[in-house]
């Protein structure tokens with residue numbers, strides 16, 4: 001990896017990105033590294049630009065001198081057809097959240113999936129991955145599922161309120177990771193699945209400040225289960241509190257949020273950022289905003 005320029009202009013393109021914590025996290029790390037690093041949210045909704053115009057928006061960003069952009073909801077899939085090259089991991093997943101504007105064209109990566117994987121190995125080292133349940137088959141759940149399977153998960157069960165969505169994700173994952181066993185199940189089967197699982201990852205919006213609660217019966221948690229949440233507002237979700245009380249090893253959603261930014265920063269600058277410093281910045285900002 002080589003640094004392409006001494007200054008960096010980066011954007012976050014999506015709808016409702018104004019309150020995102022990612023721009024400040026990148027800029028604080030840029031400052032700490034002595035870089036001239038500017039990162040701005042570009043809210044398509046506020047600009048009244050339809051998400052399917054993402055190709056044009058990328059062209060404008062490039063022409064206006066941006067070096068890279070993160071791309072988020074609802075453009076992570078539709079952006080693929082507007083790129084010159086796509087990193088194999090992002091290609092396999094069918095979703096891109098980081099686009100680099102290089103001399104050789106636009107290049108897409110997915111740091112949601114690499115970020116979850118890095119956060120997982122850092123936060124739950126040596127966690128058993130034989131049998132894992134994933135609750136939530138949306139965009140973030142898909143990035144998590146691919147990460148778990150790349151990390152060596154042997155049997156993954158996908159659960160979602162939308163059973164068709166869980167089934168179609170399980171089918172796609174089976175095609176992408178033929179060595180693993182991937183299936184779909186329903187919420188009422190969790191009482192059978194969780195007692196025999198090594199871990200569970202929660203990837204629905206339940207537990208966010210605006211959607212309080214736990215997506216499943218917390219009485220199913222047991223001390224032999226590791227429990228990961230990807231919700232990070234708040235960091236200490238009701239599910240993680242119940243998991244602590246049940247004696248489980250836990251991983252909060254801040255790890256994925258920080259490591260998607262760590263991996264993107266490295267791709268954009270060619271410099272390995274200080275992940276601990278970025279994590280401290282992120283956690284402080286989450287706490288400040290909660291006050």
Ligand SMILES: NC(=O)C1=CN([C@@H]2O[C@H](COP(=O)(O)OP(=O)(O)OC[C@H]3O[C@@H](n4cnc5c(N)ncnc54)[C@H](O)[C@@H]3O)[C@@H](O)[C@H]2O)C=CC1
Nearest residue numbers: 136137138139140141161162204205215230231253256257
């Ligand atoms: N830590 C991180 O870096 C990130 C965290 N997130 C978190 O992940 C959550 C999900 O994000 P996306 O996948 O983008 O959303 P999404 O809307 O694409 O998918 C959510 C999925 O959860 C399912 N669902 C909703 N309520 C449910 C419930 N009570 N029980 C079971 N399934 C339910 C839906 O049917 C849907 O399939 C976000 O709300 C956010 O809190 C999202 C992106 C990054």
Ligand SMILES: O=C1C[C@@](O)(C(=O)O)C[C@@H](O)[C@@H]1O
Nearest residue numbers: 020021022070072097112260
């Ligand atoms: O989906 C997300 C979350 C994000 O949009 C944010 O606002 O922090 C930043 C994106 O890079 C990432 O892919």
